[in-house]
Amino acid sequence: MGEPDLIHTWRTGEYRYIACRFVPELYEEMSRLVPGDRLDYDPVRNVWRIRGIYWLTLRRVLVEDFRLGQIKEYPSRSEFEARNPAASRAHPVVHASEAYETLFLLPGAPESVVEAAFRALAKIYHPDLGGDPKRMSALNAARKSILSKKVA
Numbered sequence: 332m333g334e335p336d337l338i339h340t341w342r343t344g345e346y347r348y349i350a351c352r353f354v355p356e357l358y359e360e361m362s363r364l365v366p367g368d369r370l371d372y373d374p375v376r377n378v379w380r381i382r383g384i385y386w387l388t389l390r391r392v393l394v395e396d397f398r399l400g401q402i403k404e405y406p407s408r409s410e411f412e413a414r415n416p417a418a419s420r421a422h423p424v425v426h427a428s429e430a431y432e433t434l435f436l437l438p439g440a441p442e443s444v445v446e447a448a449f450r451a452l453a454k455i456y457h458p459d460l461g462g463d464p465k466r467m468s469a470l471n472a473a474r475k476s477i478l479s480k481k482v483a
């Protein structure tokens with residue numbers, strides 16, 4: 332048996348980020364313990380983002396129940412990426428018109444429609460559900476591109 336897995340984590344504002352090896356049962360358990368609006372998963376970076384007080388429960392689940400190993404705390408994402416260069420892959424930059432096309436939306440669609448389209452397509456293309464990782468990455472990039480423009 333090899334070395335135990337290392338769980339990387341850092342905090343930014345009200346969010347806790349967790350990077351570790353993907354285990355389908357763990358994802359199911361996290362989805363059960365954390366409400367859907369407080370848990371996001373980035374399949375490109377293999378990172379969970381959790382908002383709120385759920386970290387303490389998840390810490391126990393990660394180490395005790397799933398025996399994933401040690402937890403390595405970082406002060407920030409940049410510190411994590413500096414020590415783990417392979418983890419710093421970013422989503423590709425997508426032009427706004429391409430982003431809307433990727434999500435099969437008309438330009439100017441409201442944020443709620445963008446989210447709904449993304450979630451519907453993610454159910455089809457998510458790699459954990461047998462979908463295409465490249466297509467899922469494109470969906471993530473399109474969503475990020477559209478929503479970042481709406482916030483600005």
